[in-house]
Amino acid sequence: MNLIVAIKLVPDLVEELKINEEGNFLDLESLRLRVNEFDEHALEQAILLKERGAGRVIVIALDGEGVEDALFTAAAKGADQIIKLTGNTMPLVSNHTLARWLAPVIKSLQPGLVLTGVQAHNDLDGPLGPLLAEYLNLPYVGYVAKATMKDGEVEIRKEYPGGLAAEMEIDLPAVLGIQAAEQPPRYIAFSRIRQAMKTVQLEERQIPDPFIEEPIAIARLFQPEIGERAEIISGDVDEIAARLVDIFTDLDLL
Amino acid sequence: MKQEIFVLIEHLQGRVTDISYLMLAAARGITEKLDGNVVALLLGHNQRALANDLAADRILYFDHPDLAHFTPGAYQRVIGSLIEENKPRLALFGDTSIGVEVAGPLSARLNLPLVSYCKSLRVENNEIKFTSQICGGKLMAEGELPSPTALVTMIPGAYKAEQGRSVTPGVVVQASVPQLDKHPVRFLQYIEPETGDVDITKEALLISVGRGIQSKDNLEIIQELADALGGVVCASRPVVDQGWLPATRLVGKSGKRVKPKVYLALGISGATEHVEAITDSEVIIAVNTDPLAPIFNLAKYGATVDLLDLVPALTEAVKQATVKA
Numbered sequence: 250m251n252l253i254v255a256i257k258l259v260p261d262l263v264e265e266l267k268i269n270e271e272g273n274f275l276d277l278e279s280l281r282l283r284v285n286e287f288d289e290h291a292l293e294q295a296i297l298l299k300e301r302g303a304g305r306v307i308v309i310a311l312d313g314e315g316v317e318d319a320l321f322t323a324a325a326k327g328a329d330q331i332i333k334l335t336g337n338t339m340p341l342v343s344n345h346t347l348a349r350w351l352a353p354v355i356k357s358l359q360p361g362l363v364l365t366g367v368q369a370h371n372d373l374d375g376p377l378g379p380l381l382a383e384y385l386n387l388p389y390v391g392y393v394a395k396a397t398m399k400d401g402e403v404e405i406r407k408e409y410p411g412g413l414a415a416e417m418e419i420d421l422p423a424v425l426g427i428q429a430a431e432q433p434p435r436y437i438a439f440s441r442i443r444q445a446m447k448t449v450q451l452e453e454r455q456i457p458d459p460f461i462e463e464p465i466a467i468a469r470l471f472q473p474e475i476g477e478r479a480e481i482i483s484g485d486v487d488e489i490a491a492r493l494v495d496i497f498t499d500l501d502l503l
Numbered sequence: 504m505k506q507e508i509f510v511l512i513e514h515l516q517g518r519v520t521d522i523s524y525l526m527l528a529a530a531r532g533i534t535e536k537l538d539g540n541v542v543a544l545l546l547g548h549n550q551r552a553l554a555n556d557l558a559a560d561r562i563l564y565f566d567h568p569d570l571a572h573f574t575p576g577a578y579q580r581v582i583g584s585l586i587e588e589n590k591p592r593l594a595l596f597g598d599t600s601i602g603v604e605v606a607g608p609l610s611a612r613l614n615l616p617l618v619s620y621c622k623s624l625r626v627e628n629n630e631i632k633f634t635s636q637i638c639g640g641k642l643m644a645e646g647e648l649p650s651p652t653a654l655v656t657m658i659p660g661a662y663k664a665e666q667g668r669s670v671t672p673g674v675v676v677q678a679s680v681p682q683l684d685k686h687p688v689r690f691l692q693y694i695e696p697e698t699g700d701v702d703i704t705k706e707a708l709l710i711s712v713g714r715g716i717q718s719k720d721n722l723e724i725i726q727e728l729a730d731a732l733g734g735v736v737c738a739s740r741p742v743v744d745q746g747w748l749p750a751t752r753l754v755g756k757s758g759k760r761v762k763p764k765v766y767l768a769l770g771i772s773g774a775t776e777h778v779e780a781i782t783d784s785e786v787i788i789a790v791n792t793d794p795l796a797p798i799f800n801l802a803k804y805g806a807t808v809d810l811l812d813l814v815p816a817l818t819e820a821v822k823q824a825t826v827k828a
């Protein structure tokens with residue numbers, strides 16, 4: 250069975266996020282991208298299923314800066330096939346568009362299970378998974394923290410607020426939104442990634458349907474006022490510690 | 504004709520969840536300015552009583568055995584046909600384990616625009632504007648909600664649940680449930696949260712650690728600080744996902760809502776899914792090397808130093824202070 254993982258790159262939040270001159274989008278020039286954290290969990294969950302005999306892992310991503318690194322990293326971790334979707338792409342395309350582009354390609358790969366990250370922090374038009382599922386005419390369940398293959402089904406653990414969860418079973422093929430893999434995403438030494446670059450074939454596929462869905466128009470993108478309420482305590486660590494002790498004392502905690 | 508705003512009421516184990524009341528509050532904020540009705544959609548089985556405190560003009564109650572627990576197929580079927588027939592101005596869903604699974608597929612199926620991570624809605628020049636919080640709380644995006652019908656998924660933060668509760672609920676109408684076909688997703692059972700050594704929802708002082716602690720070994724100095732202060736250690740999701748602390752210590756959307764006197768956030772960025780559960784804390788103190796970390800928007804006090812440097816110094820200072828006292 251084919252376990253298909255769709256990964257996408259998102260702005261790295263460790264970096265300062267600069268806004269363009271029009272004030273309505275990120276400044277793409279200065280942007281540093283990384284693989285969406287939850288997509289890494291989706292990949293990890295797929296590899297765990299593969300290791301338990303579920304089938305082959307195929308990873309697919311839209312072309313763009315850093316995508317090849319991400320795909321070879323996935324191969325080094327255990328993906329059997331890596332595919333780059335090329336064409337007139339752009340960074341940070343909307344999920345409705347991305348789902349339209351991915352769906353026919355994924356369909357041609359005869360998916361048994363499609364794993365996506367439950368969300369990405371810049372999904373202004375909703376996460377990818379549910380849209381992809383609909384264009385594939387497959388069921389979708391998200392907030393998944395565990396998946397086990399049964400005969401023709403996948404049994405999953407879906408998270409609800411407050412620590413509550415539900416067990417559900419889903420007929421295959423299906424699309425999942427992975428919140429957390431059963432174990433943290435594995436780390437792979439850079440030498441293994443380099444090795445994958447030499448030995449693994451990177452496949453390219455054309456975007457089958459160049460149709461672009463109208464994205465949600467942003468009139469204004471801005472940073473919320475920082476420190477509107479926080480009083481930033483200055484000084485060296487001892488001075489800060491002394492001030493915090495005063496605060497704890499005033500609050501009757503010491 | 505009056506424009507309608509649909510609100511999908513989410514409920515779990517016989518209780519309406521907070522996000523449902525927040526959405527009713529958001530919807531009422533709009534109908535006060537524009538001529539419109541708030542229509543709550545309640546799907547369940549023998550659960551009509553859940554309609555009793557919903558602040559809506561009208562409550563459509565759909566009763567069917569297959570609606571006893573949330574499954575995406577049945578919800579999509581009921582709400583999809585309702586939207587198609589009534590063409591509301593807006594349909595509001597929680598940005599949650601339930602709402603996202605209804606709004607997303609329906610957006611694709613009915614070819615309707617979807618705006619997610621929406622924190623607040625307002626009316627300006629007869630248009631409805633959204634403000635969404637993206638990039639883990641680092642950015643806000645504002646725009647106009649497309650007409651004639653838009654789907655929206657909402658996050659907490661701008662409205663209070665009380666504003667969506669009412670002692671005089673709207674008219675409850677028993678609505679007819681469309682044919683529910685066999686769907687590939689089946690609910691099996693709930694798994695109750697673990698109960699642990701401590702109940703972090705009841706602690707007065709929480710020392711909360713995030714990915715900024717970098718390794719499990721560093722938990723040792725955190726525990727020393729907690730011992731000196733007489734507090735309890737809890738954490739953000741990455742720390743729990745790594746297995747460094749048990750799930751009983753998780754604070755956030757998928758963990759516990761806490762309301763301590765002091766919440767000391769160490770190396771926590773302040774992502775939406777974390778902060779939504781700490782807003783009832785009396786005083787939040789944040790330590791984070793990134794001065795732009797969203798946690799500082801909520802904190803009363805902050806320090807932009809390395810927590811690994813500060814924590815030992817703070818433990819020492821606390822010990823000194825307690826010796827003196």
Ligand SMILES: Cc1cc2nc3c(=O)[nH]c(=O)nc-3n(C[C@H](O)[C@H](O)[C@H](O)COP(=O)(O)OP(=O)(O)OC[C@H]3O[C@@H](n4cnc5c(N)ncnc54)[C@H](O)[C@@H]3O)c2cc1C
Nearest residue numbers: 713714715739740755756757758770771772776792793810
């Ligand atoms: C459906 C869903 C549910 C979720 N539920 C939860 C939940 O219940 N609880 C939860 O917490 N998260 C939850 N999340 C995850 C959430 O989106 C964030 O990913 C998470 O809260 C980030 O945790 P963090 O702040 O510890 O890590 P990061 O966001 O990685 O932040 C680490 C911070 O530490 C700072 N830092 C690094 N080193 C140091 C240092 N030496 N000294 C001081 N500061 C330092 C950095 O500047 C950074 O701001 C959920 C996500 C989803 C999609």
Ligand SMILES: Nc1ncnc2c1ncn2[C@@H]1O[C@H](COP(=O)(O)O)[C@@H](O)[C@H]1O
Nearest residue numbers: 283318319322434435436437438439442
């Ligand atoms: N958890 C990980 N497992 C495997 N490779 C990783 C991981 N994190 C980062 N990398 C790769 O290591 C290289 C450097 O990543 P970074 O340190 O994030 O800049 C990149 O090629 C990444 O794809």
